[in-house]
Amino acid sequence: MLRASLREVSAALKEGRVTPTELCQRCLSLIKSTSFLNAYVTVAEETALKQAEESEKRYRRGQPLGVLDGIPIAVKDNFNTAGIETTCASNMLKGYISPYNATVVQKLLDQGAVLLGKTNLDEFAMGSGSTDGIFGPVRNPWSYSRQYKEKTPPKSSSENEESDWVITGGSSGGSAAAVSSFTCFAALGSDTGGSTRNPAAHCGVVGLKPTYGLISRHGLIPLVNSMDVPGILTRCVDDAAVVLGSLAGHDPKDATTIQDTFKPFELPNLIDVRKLCIGIPKEYHAPGLSSEILALWSKAADLFKDAGAKVIEVSLPHTCYSIVCYHVLCTAEVASNMARFDGLEYGHRADMNKSTESMYAATRREGFNDVVRGRILSGNYFLLKQNYENYFIKAQKVRRLIANDFVKVFGSGVDILLTPTTLSDAVPYMEFIKEDNRTRSAQDDILTQAANMAGLPAISIPTALSKRGLPVGLQFIGHSFQEKQLLTVAKWFEKQIKFPMIQLEEVKRHDCSVFQHQKSVSFL
Amino acid sequence: MLDHLEHLALVDFRNVEGVERLQKAIQFADQLHEVDTEGVEPMDSVLEDRCLYLREDDVTEGNCTKELLKNAREKIEEYFVAPPGNIPLPKLEERETFLQRS
Numbered sequence: 161m162l163r164a165s166l167r168e169v170s171a172a173l174k175e176g177r178v179t180p181t182e183l184c185q186r187c188l189s190l191i192k193s194t195s196f197l198n199a200y201v202t203v204a205e206e207t208a209l210k211q212a213e214e215s216e217k218r219y220r221r222g223q224p225l226g227v228l229d230g231i232p233i234a235v236k237d238n239f240n241t242a243g244i245e246t247t248c249a250s251n252m253l254k255g256y257i258s259p260y261n262a263t264v265v266q267k268l269l270d271q272g273a274v275l276l277g278k279t280n281l282d283e284f285a286m287g288s289g290s291t292d293g294i295f296g297p298v299r300n301p302w303s304y305s306r307q308y309k310e311k312t313p314p315k316s317s318s319e320n321e322e323s324d325w326v327i328t329g330g331s332s333g334g335s336a337a338a339v340s341s342f343t344c345f346a347a348l349g350s351d352t353g354g355s356t357r358n359p360a361a362h363c364g365v366v367g368l369k370p371t372y373g374l375i376s377r378h379g380l381i382p383l384v385n386s387m388d389v390p391g392i393l394t395r396c397v398d399d400a401a402v403v404l405g406s407l408a409g410h411d412p413k414d415a416t417t418i419q420d421t422f423k424p425f426e427l428p429n430l431i432d433v434r435k436l437c438i439g440i441p442k443e444y445h446a447p448g449l450s451s452e453i454l455a456l457w458s459k460a461a462d463l464f465k466d467a468g469a470k471v472i473e474v475s476l477p478h479t480c481y482s483i484v485c486y487h488v489l490c491t492a493e494v495a496s497n498m499a500r501f502d503g504l505e506y507g508h509r510a511d512m513n514k515s516t517e518s519m520y521a522a523t524r525r526e527g528f529n530d531v532v533r534g535r536i537l538s539g540n541y542f543l544l545k546q547n548y549e550n551y552f553i554k555a556q557k558v559r560r561l562i563a564n565d566f567v568k569v570f571g572s573g574v575d576i577l578l579t580p581t582t583l584s585d586a587v588p589y590m591e592f593i594k595e596d597n598r599t600r601s602a603q604d605d606i607l608t609q610a611a612n613m614a615g616l617p618a619i620s621i622p623t624a625l626s627k628r629g630l631p632v633g634l635q636f637i638g639h640s641f642q643e644k645q646l647l648t649v650a651k652w653f654e655k656q657i658k659f660p661m662i663q664l665e666e667v668k669r670h671d672c673s674v675f676q677h678q679k680s681v682s683f684l
Numbered sequence: 685m686l687d688h689l690e691h692l693a694l695v696d697f698r699n700v701e702g703v704e705r706l707q708k709a710i711q712f713a714d715q716l717h718e719v720d721t722e723g724v725e726p727m728d729s730v731l732e733d734r735c736l737y738l739r740e741d742d743v744t745e746g747n748c749t750k751e752l753l754k755n756a757r758e759k760i761e762e763y764f765v766a767p768p769g770n771i772p773l774p775k776l777e778e779r780e781t782f783l784q785r786s
Binding site: 256257259372373386410412415416417418419478481484485487488491495502503504505506507509512513514515516517518519520521524525528530533534536537538540541542544550551553554555556557558559560561563596598602614615640 | 688689690692693694695696701702705706708709710712713715716717718719721724725726727728729730731734736737738739748751752754755756757758764766767768769770771772773
């Protein structure tokens with residue numbers, strides 16, 4: 161039951177084959193037995209059970225609120241949730257309880273969804289590994305799959321096995337791991353430069369970054385206001401369409417959401433791709449792209465060609481500068497955004513009462529990790545009066561060139577772009593931490609952040625397993641606000657490739673001394 | 685320059701790694717100068733071609749003083765409490781003693 165898709169389980173609830181409370185309890189107990197994944201920062205057991213009970217009453221009355229009623233979901237810990245701690249995986253917000261719900265959270269709750277808890281991330285969503293938060297790294301559930309174990313036998317002792325586990329990607333790694341390990345049916349992430357699509361690719365789930373302006377950011381703790389969007393992680397494309405339908409639309413509390421009415425849509429089952437034009441941007445054949453992913457990418461292009469679609473090579477000439485441009489704009493907006501954390505109104509406050517400024521400085525030194533402080537600092541550097549034109553404005557100009565590249569390609573008749581999501585499959589944690597966060601982000605966001613620069617919708621679809629038995633994703637990028645077309649094409653592709661389901665082995669086989677207490681608990 | 689920056693950012697970074705990291709970030713950003721942006725307008729928002737939504741200037745929420753104060757660590761009655769203001773952050777060489785005295 162827990163492995164079902166959101167739509168399947170919703171049907172089961174409707175037919176009374178399972179009750180919301182049973183479903184919620186099973187998810188909660190699976191969260192417990194998989195807690196070594198570190199996917200959740202907070203598990204809201206009590207409120208979740210209460211919500212499930214309410215949902216059950218509605219079902220009993222025959223008046224469920226819709227598809228989402230009774231569906232267990234998880235939310236990344238950078239969305240405000242009333243009554244449940246919101247930490248951004250930072251000391252700065254440890255213990256912070258928001259007085260309100262983010263609009264997207266409120267919408268999910270209003271439609272009867274059951275909020276299981278808050279998921280782990282890189283501190284303030286700054287990272288591409290879900291390794292840089294105060295709660296420690298998230299472990300990729302595929303590290304414990306039969307597929308990975310068979311392809312990557314442990315070097316020798318159990319000691320080595322412990323260091324073989326791979327990262328989830330990030331920064332929404334907790335959400336991706338939660339969906340991938342069947343502890344929830346959908347999860348919210350956020351996507352500023354790829355933070356939803358990257359972990360989706362590494363964890364073998366669907367990750368959707370909607371068009372900028374389609375979904376409210378109100379209550380999402382901002383990283384880069386001009387690029388942030390709430391992201392959706394699900395097991396299949398149809399589920400992503402369901403969640404998108406429940407979240408999209410204008411929000412008076414977010415002036416950057418557009419006012420056009422959004423009509424929720426269902427995706428057709430019979431899809432004809434013959435009239436489609438798929439663009440293959442040659443610049444996405446980036447340095448460092450693994451040969452395996454390259455091969456999968458061209459295989460995917462052939463799939464469309466064989467089905468009668470027009471597949472052409474296109475050029476987005478400014479792509480290689482995109483990541484640099486992103487770096488400048490991101491740090492600049494971070495520097496200004498993070499100014500709100502001063503210890504006075506909420507969050508951490510240092511015991512320093514000499515002066516306001518020294519209290520600010522001490523609070524921020526204690527509250528932020530090196531990565532966040534580093535970005536604040538470089539952002540402030542790029543924003544200095546003497547650098548403003550040279551770096552910040554320059555980056556904004558390059559941003560226009562990047563956005564124009566897409567406009568030109570889409571204007572030439574291309575419907576959808578097909579690219580890889582990541583350069584390679586997930587790397588072991590021990591290897592990942594050898595490089596610093598900035599270097600890592602520059603490599604890992606390289607294929608994803610351009611869509612954020614241009615505000616375009618993009619989706620990562622799990623495509624195949626690598627030689628090491630780990631998921632690889634491909635990315636589709638669509639026209640602005642053309643989510644229906646994007647998801648339709650993605651669904652067609654998903655149907656063709658038949659990505660294998662994760663085969664999770666029993667927990668006891670891989671637990672180590674740290675997780676002794678979980679011994680003998682089986683996975684499902 | 686570093687003093688000024690640290691003052692603006694209100695974070696301490698004055699150690700070897702912090703300075704090194706900043707240098708690397710600047711070097712990385714310098715690649716932008718290879719791009720010809722002659723005559724290109726800077727882009728602030730991807731929604732620039734749309735009308736910006738302005739809501740009516742009416743009060744829609746309020747009376748939440750208690751809730752808002754709940755998350756503050758130091759407060760008196762209905763006020764947030766800050767240490768004395770208008771005292772600039774000391775220069776690096778004086779910092780150590782300044783911080784220790786409090």
